[in-house]
Amino acid sequence: MDTTNRRQWLKKSLATSAALGLFPLHAFSEINNGHYGTDNTSKKNDVKRLLYNENHLGPSKNVERIIKQVISRSNRYATFYEYDAKTLKQLIAKQEGLKPENVLLGHGSFEPLIWAATHFGSKGEQIIVPSPTFDVVGLFAKKIGAKVTPVEVDLDFRMNLTEMEARISADTSLLTLCNPNNPTGTIVETEKLKSFCRLVSDKTTVLIDEAYIHYLNSWRSKSMASLIAEGKNVLVTRTFSKIYALAGLRIGFILGPDTLIAEMEKKFTLGFPGNMPNSLSVASAITALQDDLFLEISRNKNIEIQHTFYNELDTLGLNYIRSKANFVYFDVKDFKAYKELMLKNKILLAGGWPTKSNWARVTMGSENDMSFLFDKMKGKKWL
Numbered sequence: 001m002d003t004t005n006r007r008q009w010l011k012k013s014l015a016t017s018a019a020l021g022l023f024p025l026h027a028f029s030e031i032n033n034g035h036y037g038t039d040n041t042s043k044k045n046d047v048k049r050l051l052y053n054e055n056h057l058g059p060s061k062n063v064e065r066i067i068k069q070v071i072s073r074s075n076r077y078a079t080f081y082e083y084d085a086k087t088l089k090q091l092i093a094k095q096e097g098l099k100p101e102n103v104l105l106g107h108g109s110f111e112p113l114i115w116a117a118t119h120f121g122s123k124g125e126q127i128i129v130p131s132p133t134f135d136v137v138g139l140f141a142k143k144i145g146a147k148v149t150p151v152e153v154d155l156d157f158r159m160n161l162t163e164m165e166a167r168i169s170a171d172t173s174l175l176t177l178c179n180p181n182n183p184t185g186t187i188v189e190t191e192k193l194k195s196f197c198r199l200v201s202d203k204t205t206v207l208i209d210e211a212y213i214h215y216l217n218s219w220r221s222k223s224m225a226s227l228i229a230e231g232k233n234v235l236v237t238r239t240f241s242k243i244y245a246l247a248g249l250r251i252g253f254i255l256g257p258d259t260l261i262a263e264m265e266k267k268f269t270l271g272f273p274g275n276m277p278n279s280l281s282v283a284s285a286i287t288a289l290q291d292d293l294f295l296e297i298s299r300n301k302n303i304e305i306q307h308t309f310y311n312e313l314d315t316l317g318l319n320y321i322r323s324k325a326n327f328v329y330f331d332v333k334d335f336k337a338y339k340e341l342m343l344k345n346k347i348l349l350a351g352g353w354p355t356k357s358n359w360a361r362v363t364m365g366s367e368n369d370m371s372f373l374f375d376k377m378k379g380k381k382w383l
């Protein structure tokens with residue numbers, strides 16, 4: 001971005017932050033000073049990574065420090081250390097008001113999601129999934145012969161809970177939800193979702209993918225994990241790949257009733273402690289879970305960038321959904337033309353989901369990358 005563009009962008013961001021009652025930018029810079037690493041990927045490599053919903057800020061400095069500390073024992077399995085998988089499970093359990101027996105660690109949350117798909121879909125049962133969504137479970141379950149029933153979001157792009165419940169049959173083994181949902185960025189209001197899960201989990205297991213829950217204010221009170229302590233037949237997946245900025249370290253987890261977690265652990269890991277996620281990711285996850293400031297900074301930065309992007313979409317007259325996560329779903333009117341434009345400018349993109357084939361999803365990237373995107377979009381006739 002040239003200096004004038006950058007100045008204009010910062011001015012817009014500042015005005016937006018003020019309007020939103022966020023940190024004033026100078027206070028923000030002070031807090032940020034040294035708190036997160038610099039993501040230099042867009043400088044080194046001119047591909048703009050607006051695809052995977054990664055946190056462009058880079059990992060927190062606390063995480064970088066712990067990695068430097070534990071790297072020298074990479075020759076060892078991550079067991080019997082102060083930063084080992086057992087400690088991580090205990091910490092997660094404590095923070096969630098659960099027992100370590102309710103926690104199973106995975107390589108990202110992708111792996112636990114595939115375990116769930118295998119566990120519940122392997123006998124050809126029916127699995128109910130929303131559409132559109134980040135549908136690892138549905139795609140994988142289908143591959144192994146399960147009957148997958150997609151239920152489309154409603155006209156406001158919200159989960160159609162009534163229809164999902166209506167689709168439950170004697171064969172249903174799992175119903176999945178994603179909250180906030182990817183790609184729509186919408187959420188189901190907490191008490192409504194809790195009532196739904198309480199009701200439906202008497203009929204089938206319910207899995208909530210909470211990969212983006214940390215982008216909500218007071219996110220812990222909005223998680224469905226507390227239903228597990230209530231004894232409900234509910235599974236929750238979380239990841240360190242999104243707001244915690246550790247996608248490359250591949251660590252996540254699944255929470256659930258202890259009997260179900262024990263069954264899955266035995267089936268998919270044989271309970272072998274050495275095959276836990278690696279020592280760097282375990283130590284990083286323990287550190288990240290205790291770094292609320294980093295989450296707050298990331299959450300506020302996301303809101304700031306998102307609102308500037310909304311203003312830009314307003315200028316272009318494009319429809320979009322106000323997102324509760326670190327991406328925005330919007331109508332590009334002609335997805336083919338948009339895709340060509342993105343590829344030509346080396347911007348990684350996502351979109352073209354069923355039924356809304358002209359809608360795209362864009363990850364909230366750095367100011368530089370977002371400004372680059374806007375520059376490429378403005379003035380295009382089809383927009």
Ligand SMILES: Cc1ncc(COP(=O)(O)O)c(C=O)c1O
Nearest residue numbers: 108109110134182211239241252
């Ligand atoms: C909703 C959702 N769940 C799960 C994942 C899997 O991510 P990871 O395996 O890095 O945890 C993603 C990745 O984009 C996602 O968007």
